Amino acid sequence: MKIRSEQFKGNVRKQLADEALQSNLSRFGGGFADRRRDALVKVDDFEALRDRGASIRAEVLENLDYWLLKFEAEAQRRGTQVHWAETGAEANQILLNIARNAGVQRVVKSKSMVSEESGLNEVLTEAGMTVTETDLGEYILQLANEPPSHIIAPAIHKSRDEVSALFEKHHGTPRTDDIPSLCEEARGQLRPHFLAADMGVSGGNFLIAETGSVTIVTNEGNGRMVTTLPRVHVAMTGIEKVLPTLEDLSAILRLLPRSATGQDITNYVSILTGVRDEGAMDGPQENHVILVDNGRSRLLGGDLHDALRCIRCGACMNHCPVYQNIGGHAYGWVYPGPIGAILTPAFLGLEKALDLPQASTLCAACEVVCPVRIPLPDLMRVLREKELTQGLRPWHERLSIRLWRWLALHPGWYAFAARWGTRLLRGMAGSDRLLHTLPGLDGWTEGRDMPAPQGETFRDQWRKKQAAERKIIPIRLDPSPSEKKAGLKK
Numbered sequence: 364m365k366i367r368s369e370q371f372k373g374n375v376r377k378q379l380a381d382e383a384l385q386s387n388l389s390r391f392g393g394g395f396a397d398r399r400r401d402a403l404v405k406v407d408d409f410e411a412l413r414d415r416g417a418s419i420r421a422e423v424l425e426n427l428d429y430w431l432l433k434f435e436a437e438a439q440r441r442g443t444q445v446h447w448a449e450t451g452a453e454a455n456q457i458l459l460n461i462a463r464n465a466g467v468q469r470v471v472k473s474k475s476m477v478s479e480e481s482g483l484n485e486v487l488t489e490a491g492m493t494v495t496e497t498d499l500g501e502y503i504l505q506l507a508n509e510p511p512s513h514i515i516a517p518a519i520h521k522s523r524d525e526v527s528a529l530f531e532k533h534h535g536t537p538r539t540d541d542i543p544s545l546c547e548e549a550r551g552q553l554r555p556h557f558l559a560a561d562m563g564v565s566g567g568n569f570l571i572a573e574t575g576s577v578t579i580v581t582n583e584g585n586g587r588m589v590t591t592l593p594r595v596h597v598a599m600t601g602i603e604k605v606l607p608t609l610e611d612l613s614a615i616l617r618l619l620p621r622s623a624t625g626q627d628i629t630n631y632v633s634i635l636t637g638v639r640d641e642g643a644m645d646g647p648q649e650n651h652v653i654l655v656d657n658g659r660s661r662l663l664g665g666d667l668h669d670a671l672r673c674i675r676c677g678a679c680m681n682h683c684p685v686y687q688n689i690g691g692h693a694y695g696w697v698y699p700g701p702i703g704a705i706l707t708p709a710f711l712g713l714e715k716a717l718d719l720p721q722a723s724t725l726c727a728a729c730e731v732v733c734p735v736r737i738p739l740p741d742l743m744r745v746l747r748e749k750e751l752t753q754g755l756r757p758w759h760e761r762l763s764i765r766l767w768r769w770l771a772l773h774p775g776w777y778a779f780a781a782r783w784g785t786r787l788l789r790g791m792a793g794s795d796r797l798l799h800t801l802p803g804l805d806g807w808t809e810g811r812d813m814p815a816p817q818g819e820t821f822r823d824q825w826r827k828k829q830a831a832e833r834k835i836i837p838i839r840l841d842p843s844p845s846e847k848k849a850g851l852k853k
């Protein structure tokens with residue numbers, strides 16, 4: 364996938380000026396969040412479940428090498444071939460070799476964010492194969508030649524009219540705004556692809572170490588058809604997705620759909636183990652899993668380690684006021700929203716995504732809803748600090764932070780600067796008592812006005828309040844040290 368995270372500010376401007384997108388985003392705002400809230404009240408102790416989810420994910424990451432090797436051994440024992448890829452390009456090459464060896468011409472895919480990371484579709488298409496995305500959202504985006512804008516609802520930024528226009532253009536069918544009809548139309552288009560495909564490519568929500576299985580969690584039947592109809596199946600997934608046991612999976616499955624879409628359970632949970640049995644009607648004759656690192660192992664044991672707990676539910680973006688206004692494409696790579704603001708710089712390098720960790724008010728809504736308790740605002744702070752210490756922020760920002768630090772260490776000067784700064788800002792305000800522009804902070808005032816300070820600094824007000832309280836309460840309950848001393852003498 365093309366990386367555009369370096370142009371974040373430009374992307375944001377474009378997204379904010381896009382009226383159609385803004386209207387689509389306003390419809391999305393709150394939908395998943397409301398459903399999540401309603402789903403949680405039906406669970407006895409959701410907070411305890413979150414603790415369990417967080418500890419399962421944390422414990423597996425402590426011994427990731429052990430669980431991955433266990434997964435590999437169990438998968439191989441059941442006939443699955445396991446491959447290891449250090450980079451996305453290596454993963455693509457492995458998949459391409461599998462496809463060529465099996466004489467594959469037609470590939471059907473279900474949603475795989477890792478294959479978005481590696482740009483798999485382009486590689487297969489260049490090699491002369493036909494690739495069809497079969498998740499409805501991904502299919503719409505393939506027609507529109509766009510990347511996903513959300514990790515669980517990739518086409519959330521498109522209206523039914525836009526989808527209808529795309530279908531008219533590519534299918535030659537009349538326009539309709541009836542969503543079931545649009546779904547029916549997509550189903551009709553996709554069915555022949557499932558039946559003709561030589562290879563199915565899926566992601567993997569979770570890998571189960573004790574059985575060597577790949578679990579995929581979907582709301583459409585496409586995942587099952589992709590993984591069971593073609594003669595070759597390849598799951599491409601990140602190395603962090605492993606869970607020790609099916610018992611652990613059942614705990615995580617109580618968290619994932621509720622956090623993602625507010626469902627008690629998704630329509631399909633498929634646990635794929637090994638190859639087709641002798642005489643069985645379906646299932647792949649060749650089953651492969653490609654375990655992709657692509658920057659993940661660099662995070663292990665480091666200050667961004669906790670981000671690897673992510674189970675890709677999307678709740679952080681569903682609750683993020685920034686995401687809800689700018690949409691997923693603004694983030695410029697595979698993962699948008701708060702988790703994207705961490706994973707993109709972590710996987711691609713901080714210099715490629717400088718503005719992403721800054722794209723947050725640190726309101727902490729993401730942390731409050733994260734089912735595996737990832738401290739997302741803290742991780743963004745870690746990245747902000749790195750940007751500063753590595754000299755990656757603009758000079759005026761570094762200078763102002765240094766100045767602020769110096770003032771914070773010198774309280775007298777801090778009070779002096781605050782008092783004069785307050786007066787200056789008050790003088791700069793118009794008759795409406797609003798600051799429409801601030802030198803050096805024009806990006807901030809571009810979209811909002813700042814109320815001018817009313818005259819006194821916090822310290823002045825605090826001092827006054829203390830003095831007033833001393834006047835109002837003449838009786839002191841605790842004796843002063845001198846009174847205590849006098850009392851003892853008596």
Ligand code: SF4
Nearest residue numbers: 673674676677679733
């Ligand atoms: S960071 Fe948490 S809330 Fe966000 S996608 Fe990952 S698991 Fe879900």
